[in-house]
Amino acid sequence: MFNPSRWRNIATARTLFVMLFMAGIGLIISIVSLLYLSQHLISSKTNAIDAHRSALSVDGAIQTSVNRVLSLVVDNAIWDDAVHKVYPPELDTRWLYDTWGAGFKINNLYDGTFVLDQNYQVLWGSFHSQPFNERTLDFFGEGLQALIDKHKAELASGKNIFAGITETREGTAFVGVGLIRPMTGRLQIYDATRRYLVITRHINPGILKDLGNTFQIANLNLTKEKISEYSVPLKSSGGKVLGYLNWQPRLPGAEAAMAASPEIRKIVALAVGLIMLFILLSSLGLYKLARGEKQAREIALTDWLSHLPNRRALIEHLENVSHHDGAALKTVVFIDLDGFKDINDIYGHDVGDTLIVHIAHTLQVQVPQGGMLARLGGDEFAMTVSGSDSGQKAAAFAGSVLDYLNAPIRLGERTIHISASIGIASGSLESSSSSELFRRADIAMYHSKITGKGRITHYDAELNSAREYQLSIENDIRDGLENDEFEVWYQPIVNARSQVMTGVEALVRWPRRPKGELKPDAFIAIAETSGLIYSLGQFVLRRACSDLQALDDLKLSVNISPAQFRDPEFENKVACVLDSCRFPPHRLQLEVTETYVLENPERARSAISNLKLLGTAVALDDFGTGYSSIGYLRRFNFDTIKIDKSLAGLVDNDDQAAALVGGTIRIASALGMTVIAEGVENEKQMKLLRLAGCDQLQGFWFSEPMPIASLLQLRQQRQC
Numbered sequence: 001m002f003n004p005s006r007w008r009n010i011a012t013a014r015t016l017f018v019m020l021f022m023a024g025i026g027l028i029i030s031i032v033s034l035l036y037l038s039q040h041l042i043s044s045k046t047n048a049i050d051a052h053r054s055a056l057s058v059d060g061a062i063q064t065s066v067n068r069v070l071s072l073v074v075d076n077a078i079w080d081d082a083v084h085k086v087y088p089p090e091l092d093t094r095w096l097y098d099t100w101g102a103g104f105k106i107n108n109l110y111d112g113t114f115v116l117d118q119n120y121q122v123l124w125g126s127f128h129s130q131p132f133n134e135r136t137l138d139f140f141g142e143g144l145q146a147l148i149d150k151h152k153a154e155l156a157s158g159k160n161i162f163a164g165i166t167e168t169r170e171g172t173a174f175v176g177v178g179l180i181r182p183m184t185g186r187l188q189i190y191d192a193t194r195r196y197l198v199i200t201r202h203i204n205p206g207i208l209k210d211l212g213n214t215f216q217i218a219n220l221n222l223t224k225e226k227i228s229e230y231s232v233p234l235k236s237s238g239g240k241v242l243g244y245l246n247w248q249p250r251l252p253g254a255e256a257a258m259a260a261s262p263e264i265r266k267i268v269a270l271a272v273g274l275i276m277l278f279i280l281l282s283s284l285g286l287y288k289l290a291r292g293e294k295q296a297r298e299i300a301l302t303d304w305l306s307h308l309p310n311r312r313a314l315i316e317h318l319e320n321v322s323h324h325d326g327a328a329l330k331t332v333v334f335i336d337l338d339g340f341k342d343i344n345d346i347y348g349h350d351v352g353d354t355l356i357v358h359i360a361h362t363l364q365v366q367v368p369q370g371g372m373l374a375r376l377g378g379d380e381f382a383m384t385v386s387g388s389d390s391g392q393k394a395a396a397f398a399g400s401v402l403d404y405l406n407a408p409i410r411l412g413e414r415t416i417h418i419s420a421s422i423g424i425a426s427g428s429l430e431s432s433s434s435s436e437l438f439r440r441a442d443i444a445m446y447h448s449k450i451t452g453k454g455r456i457t458h459y460d461a462e463l464n465s466a467r468e469y470q471l472s473i474e475n476d477i478r479d480g481l482e483n484d485e486f487e488v489w490y491q492p493i494v495n496a497r498s499q500v501m502t503g504v505e506a507l508v509r510w511p512r513r514p515k516g517e518l519k520p521d522a523f524i525a526i527a528e529t530s531g532l533i534y535s536l537g538q539f540v541l542r543r544a545c546s547d548l549q550a551l552d553d554l555k556l557s558v559n560i561s562p563a564q565f566r567d568p569e570f571e572n573k574v575a576c577v578l579d580s581c582r583f584p585p586h587r588l589q590l591e592v593t594e595t596y597v598l599e600n601p602e603r604a605r606s607a608i609s610n611l612k613l614l615g616t617a618v619a620l621d622d623f624g625t626g627y628s629s630i631g632y633l634r635r636f637n638f639d640t641i642k643i644d645k646s647l648a649g650l651v652d653n654d655d656q657a658a659a660l661v662g663g664t665i666r667i668a669s670a671l672g673m674t675v676i677a678e679g680v681e682n683e684k685q686m687k688l689l690r691l692a693g694c695d696q697l698q699g700f701w702f703s704e705p706m707p708i709a710s711l712l713q714l715r716q717q718r719q720c
Contacts, residue, residue, distance in 0.1 A: 024279040031271045035264055046256060051230045051249050054217055058232045058245050061211040061220075062165075065174050069201055070163035072110055073176035076100065077161060077197040080182050086115055086195040087180075091124055100197075101126030111173075112200035115180070118156075118192050120148055127170075127200075141167040144175050144198065146238030155179055156194055158187060164237030166200075172222065172234065172242050173202040212247065219248040303375040305353055306360035314374035314382060318434045321386050331390040331426040333383040333398050334441035335363075337405070338419045338453040340379035346602065347414065354411055355418070366400045368393040382438070391426050398422045398456050406454065421448035425459035443467045450529055473523055474530045476513060481535055485512040488543045489705040492714070493557065493676060493698045496690045501715060503555035503589075505698065506544035507705045508536065528563045537564045538573060545581035545588070547708045551715070557589045559621065565592055566603065571610040578614070585615030589640060593621050601635075608636055619676070623647075623664065633671055641668050645679020645699065651692070652684040658692070665693040 076082065082099075085092045100113035114125035114132060125132025137145055143166020154160045161178030168175075180195045181187045201207070203222060212220035222234065222243050231244040301313035309317070318330060337359070344352040360375060363383075367373045371385035371393065385393050405420045423444025425437055432440070444459040446467065457463070480486055490504040510518050527533040541558050548556045564570055578585055590611060592604070608618050619640035620633070633641070643661060650657035661677070668675045677689045680699030689697060703714065 020282055021279060024275050028272050028275050031275070032268050035268055035271075043256065046252055050252050054247060054249065055230060055232050057215040057217055058220070058247065061215045061217065062234065062245070064214075065201070065207070065211065066163045066165065066176075069110070069174040069176040069199055070161060072199050073161050073163065073178045073197055076113075076199070077178040077180045078183050079180070082180050082197070083182050083187070086123075087189060087193065091115070093124060096124055097126060101129055110199045110201045112198075112202075114198040114200075116177075116196040116198060118194035120196070123195070139169050140175065140198070140200070141169075141236070142238045142240060143167060143236035143242075144177065146236065147175070147177055150237075155196065165234065165242065166236050167240070167242045168200065168202070171202050171204075173200045175200050175237075217247045218250065219246075221246050303377075306357055306375045308360050308364065308381075309372060309374040311374060311376045311382075314372060314376075314384060315434045315438075317372050318384055318437070328386050329388055329390050329426055329428060330384060330386045330437060331394040331424065332437045332441040333385075333394045333401075334423040334425075334438070334445040335381040335383075335398075335401060336421045336445050336449060337379035338421055338449070340418065343416060343418065347416075351411065351414070351416075355409065355416060358409065358411060359405070362404060363401060366397055366404070368397055371397070382441070391424075394424050394426070395456075395458075398424060402454070402456060419454035421445050421453050422456045423448055423459060424456065440464070450525070470526055470530075473518075473526045474532060476515065476518075477523060477527055477530075477532045477536065480510060480513060481532075481539060483512075485514075486510055486536070486539060487512075487707060488540055488547065489707055490544075490547075490711045491698060491705040492703045492711070493555075493696050494702050496677075496694045496697050499702075501554065501718065502696060503557060504548065504711065505557040505559070505591075505705075506540055507559075508540050509705075524561070528561050531563070533561045533563045534567060537561055538577070541574065542577050542581060545577055545583035548587070549581055549583050551712075552584075552587070555587050555589060556583075557591055557619065559591045562593065565607055571607060571614065574611065574616065575614055578616075586617075589617040589619050591619045591621035591642065594623065605636055608638075612637075612639075633667070633673070638673055640674040640676060642676045642678055642698075643694075648677040648689060649679040649681060649685065649699075651688045652682065658688065661689070662692045669693060 085095045085099075096113075096115065112125070112127040112132070115123045116137075117123050120137060122132065122135050122137070125134070132139075137148075143164055146166075147162050147164050148155065151160065151162050155162070155177065156179065158179040158181045161176065163174065163176035166173055166175045175198065177196055177198045179187070180197050205221070208220045208222060212218065222245055223231075224243050226233075226244045228246055230249060231246050233241045234243050234245055236242050301309060301316070303310045321328070321330065340352065340355075343355060356375070356379070360373075360381070363381060364373055367383055368385055370387065371383055373381065373383045376382050383394070383397060385397075387393075402420060402422060405418055409416045409418065423441045423446070425440035425444055427437055427440070440459040443463050444457040447463050448455045448457040451457075487509045489507050489509050491507060492501045493503040493505060494500060495502050508520060508524075510520075510523060524533070527536050537560065544556055544558055548554060560570075567573070574588075574590070577583070578588065592608075611618055617639035618636075619642055620636075620638045621642050622644040623641045641664070643664060647657055648661060651661055665675050674695045675693070676696040676698060677694045678698050680686050680689060680697045680701045682701055685699075686697060686701055706714065
């Protein structure tokens with residue numbers, strides 16, 4: 001039961017009560033402020049939304065007026081009688097005045113009508129039912145001139161009629177212009193003679209009032225200067241601001257806020273009462289909360305799965321050791337499991353969790369005296385040990401961990417193979433913080449991972465420099481993708497018999513890097529380990545499909561990184577690129593290395609099958625550099641194999657290499673696969689590979705990789 005006297009004696013509980021009470025008061029103030037602030041915000045937003053709606057209505061009103069003038073020009077310019085009256089050498093001015101000039105007095109739909117010749121000079125005009133005697137377009141301002149200049153060809157052909165806004169000497173006006181032509185058939189004029197009808201309607205308070213009434217806009221008016229934040233600029237057809245349309249906002253938000261104020265006050269009173277009740281009830285649980293503080297802290301410092309200490313606990317342990325002897329040597333061992341993601345992908349996360357628990361218990365037994373093992377999360381562990389001999393203890397521990405993980409691990413009926421990349425860093429916390437020691441151990445571990453995995457690396461300054469260089473390249477790749485620094489070059493693939501180019505292989509290049517061009521060998525591996533290969537690979541595929549889309553006689557080969565192939569969405573991404581670029585799937589061939597196929601057979605087979613369903617071909621790249629197994633050639637049903645240049649390039653001076661190439665070609669042919677030989681550098685190699693039965697050849701003997709422009713030029717030269 002709750003005992004108030006005992007509760008008052010618990011310092012933590014007292015502190016929590018004060019904090020809770022202050023928090024409650026703060027919450028009350030916050031809620032009251034939030035409610036009234038929300039009311040004000042909603043009011044302001046409502047007013048803004050209404051103002052925006054009104055602005056759209058104003059735009060609609062102006063466009064409606066422009067369209068009305070356009071309709072007038074259409075109705076009067078496309079008229080057989082008008083053609084008969086304006087195209088003879090002598091204009092029938094009486095008809096023009098009775099028909100168009102007097103219209104201003106009759107219906108007030110326009111205030112000016114004008115007939116222009118083919119040089120856009122005024123032949124006849126009426127403004128406010130009075131004769132218009134000017135011949136140039138100076139009266140009409142730059143808006144009409146802009147319409148004519150922009151659409152001169154379409155006006156002359158009578159294809160379209162155009163309307164807009166201009167500033168005449170009489171003020172701002174809606175203006176329309178169109179060729180006078182018959183209602184049906186073509187204009188029977190076979191020289192340059194043209195007659196154009198121009199209609200104007202000047203904006204005045206009456207027009208604005210009518211528009212305001214129609215579109216429910218109060219006090220719509222036009223001023224030369226902007227007088228409100230909601231003012232809408234009125235632009236001429238040439239883009240010149242002629243003035244600003246203004247109106248009186250309705251401010252519905254303020255009206256709603258006033259109406260809602262009584263209800264808001266009730267909500268505030270209810271919220272204050274509920275919060276005070278919450279404070280009272282929460283105080284009853286503070287005693288139990290204080291008693292459970294220690295247990296909660298233990299949970300916060302423990303990994304939920306392995307029950308080992310977590311990262312926070314490990315850092316606190318290092319700091320506590322430092323308080324007792326900051327100058328003592330501390331060593332951190334950083335362990336990252338190799339291939340753990342594949343365990344999760346293949347067997348499921350339940351098996352992965354079981355494996356983590358099994359490994360954690362085993363490693364815990366091997367921790368040296370005075371050391372502490374922690375799980376940092378995922379597939380990462382760390383161990384710290386202090387003392388002058390901490391380096392030797394850490395090395396021995398790391399070695400035992402590596403030996404244990406290099407052996408198969410038995411989980412129930414499953415035998416799992418896994419290894420680890422390990423990094424070790426030493427130092428005193430006087431010279432290096434806990435975070436710095438972990439960073440150094442992480443750098444050393446990363447070096448183990450990128451240099452082959454399943455090994456131990458001790459941190460030194462060179463590793464730090466290498467890691468900093470890698471991070472610099474990673475950042476450069478990100479910037480390069482954003483700033484379009486990368487290019488895709490193409491190396492031709494030719495028919496072995498006819499020597500005709502049948503396809504190209506897409507190769508990424510980085511020529512516009514601000515710090516200087518980098519070769520692919522210098523940045524592809526970094527892109528793969530950093531995860532940037534996904535974006536880079538998508539860029540290459542998309543750019544290549546776009547470049548080659550029109551060259552329908554060429555097939556396109558694109559290298560796929562193992563990291564891309566692991567992506568479960570890879571096939572969908574390929575399909576999206578093909579669809580967006582309208583690139584036929586049967587023209588695309590994706591090249592994958594045999595190393596990944598052997599490491600991830602199930603994923604590889606599934607991905608290859610899905611890609612084939614799309615209609616794309618799949619080639620096994622660099623054949624001859626690895627296991628080169630006939631079994632997996634049959635199992636994965638590749639369309640093409642590419643014999644690596646390290647093997648194909650030796651056929652002219654190595655009988656064994658020539659025999660291997662010949663055997664490979666016969667096997668591939670028996671399996672119905674196309675054979676491409678890479679790295680052809682001289683005529684002798686070309687002839688030997690052709691005699692051996694290669695279907696296609698690729699190499700510097702035919703062409704070096706080149707930009708798309710050079711490829712198009714080369715292709716044109718060879719077709720001549």
